[in-house]
Amino acid sequence: MTTAMGEGAGGGERTAYAASDWTPEDLVEVKGDRTVSVVIPARNEAGTVGGVVERILADFVAADGGGLVDEVVVIDSDSTDATAAVARDSGAKVFSARGIRPELGSVEGKGEALWKSQFVTSGDLVVFVDADLVDWGTHFVTGLLGPLLTRDDVHLVKAVYDRPMLDASGHEEESGGRVTELVARPWLAIHRPELAGIVQPLSGEWAIRRASLATFSVPVGYGVEIAAVLDTADRFGVGAIAQVDLGLRTHRHHRHDTLGPMAVQVLVAADRRRVGPAGEQAAPASTVGLTQYARGPAGFEPHVTAVATGERPPADTVGMPSVRRR
Ligand SMILES: O=c1ccn([C@@H]2O[C@H](COP(=O)(O)OP(=O)(O)O[C@H]3O[C@H](CO)[C@@H](O)[C@H](O)[C@H]3O)[C@@H](O)[C@H]2O)c(=O)[nH]1
Numbered sequence: 635m636t637t638a639m640g641e642g643a644g645g646g647e648r649t650a651y652a653a654s655d656w657t658p659e660d661l662v663e664v665k666g667d668r669t670v671s672v673v674i675p676a677r678n679e680a681g682t683v684g685g686v687v688e689r690i691l692a693d694f695v696a697a698d699g700g701g702l703v704d705e706v707v708v709i710d711s712d713s714t715d716a717t718a719a720v721a722r723d724s725g726a727k728v729f730s731a732r733g734i735r736p737e738l739g740s741v742e743g744k745g746e747a748l749w750k751s752q753f754v755t756s757g758d759l760v761v762f763v764d765a766d767l768v769d770w771g772t773h774f775v776t777g778l779l780g781p782l783l784t785r786d787d788v789h790l791v792k793a794v795y796d797r798p799m800l801d802a803s804g805h806e807e808e809s810g811g812r813v814t815e816l817v818a819r820p821w822l823a824i825h826r827p828e829l830a831g832i833v834q835p836l837s838g839e840w841a842i843r844r845a846s847l848a849t850f851s852v853p854v855g856y857g858v859e860i861a862a863v864l865d866t867a868d869r870f871g872v873g874a875i876a877q878v879d880l881g882l883r884t885h886r887h888h889r890h891d892t893l894g895p896m897a898v899q900v901l902v903a904a905d906r907r908r909v910g911p912a913g914e915q916a917a918p919a920s921t922v923g924l925t926q927y928a929r930g931p932a933g934f935e936p937h938v939t940a941v942a943t944g945e946r947p948p949a950d951t952v953g954m955p956s957v958r959r960r
């Protein structure tokens with residue numbers, strides 16, 4: 635597949651793929667002695683996490699260890715529902731984000747869960763998959779691994795997909811990706827136009843070399859994806875980011891009022907990287923106050939949310955087990 639997606643994102647070498655470019659058997663053959671961890675961050679996803687775990691285990695994890703995936707790990711991120719139990723019953727290794735390296739402290743957030751996952755996984759390649767997926771397939775995993783297993787110069791693989799927003803009866807209301815369209819893409823257009831070819835900069839499904847991720851600062855919240863894109867481009871060049879068309883993805887949607895804090899997290903993470911890699915100086919517990927309004931008895935009443943905008947330092951600076959460069 636040759637598309638504007640590939641040309642815009644990478645230039646030169648092809649960087650755009652479709653999941654159908656590889657079968658699991660193709661990838662097992664080229665995998666050699668490299669290992670793969672699938673990491674699923676989950677906060678109150680008891681309804682969907684079990685299905686995500688079971689399908690990945692069934693398709694890729696072999697009892698003799700010879701499968702495409704070597705471990706499926708769920709990081710339970712402060713869930714108050716049965717997420718951890720469901721994930722464990724489905725066969726995943728389950729860790730509570732707070733319980734991992736407790737001496738490093740804990741904050742809330744998806745980025746925190748991904749950062750902590752580095753201390754309890756061992757794969758040379760790490761695939762992140764959200765736990766709230768509804769329409770998806772295990773080709774997400776093959777698609778994301780393909781470029782990393784077949785190209786040494788690729789460090790980060792981003793998912794690309796159609797992401798319809800469905801109404802209660804399952805009809806398409808409009809396109810999803812509201813923070814992508816209204817925040818991430820405009821920011822990239824203004825500050826980093828060389829990255830305009832990244833179709834889904836915020837996609838929650840991505841894969842990365844452990845050795846690369848371990849050198850990145852990681853925003854604790856939803857800034858984790860835009861940060862990985864910017865840090866990879868700054869460290870290894872835009873051509874180190876590949877994109878894979880995975881078809882269709884639907885998931886649980888946020889309300890507008892919870893997308894505001896997400897937008898703040900994306901903007902803060904991006905702004906810290908406006909001129910290059912950054913973030914080390916941000917304390918993990920940093921916040922930005924976001925004021926939103928709702929009409930109440932006294933008119934428009936302000937509601938201030940302390941949005942977590944902190945960052946974690948590169949894992950390899952805080953005693954991560956040694957990393958093979960592969
Ligand atoms: O504190 C949290 C919040 C979320 N999650 C999990 O992270 C995943 C994605 O979270 P979600 O709230 O569903 O994010 P989206 O609305 O889907 O946001 C999109 O955009 C975000 C910003 O880039 C990405 O982080 C998401 O992965 C991407 O799907 C899900 O499995 C959540 O359970 C956590 O583990 N901890």
Ligand SMILES: O=C(O)[C@H](O)COP(=O)(O)O
Binds near residue numbers: 799810812814887893
């Ligand atoms: O990725 C995004 O832009 C946000 O997660 C919002 O996605 P949605 O509009 O599909 O809910």
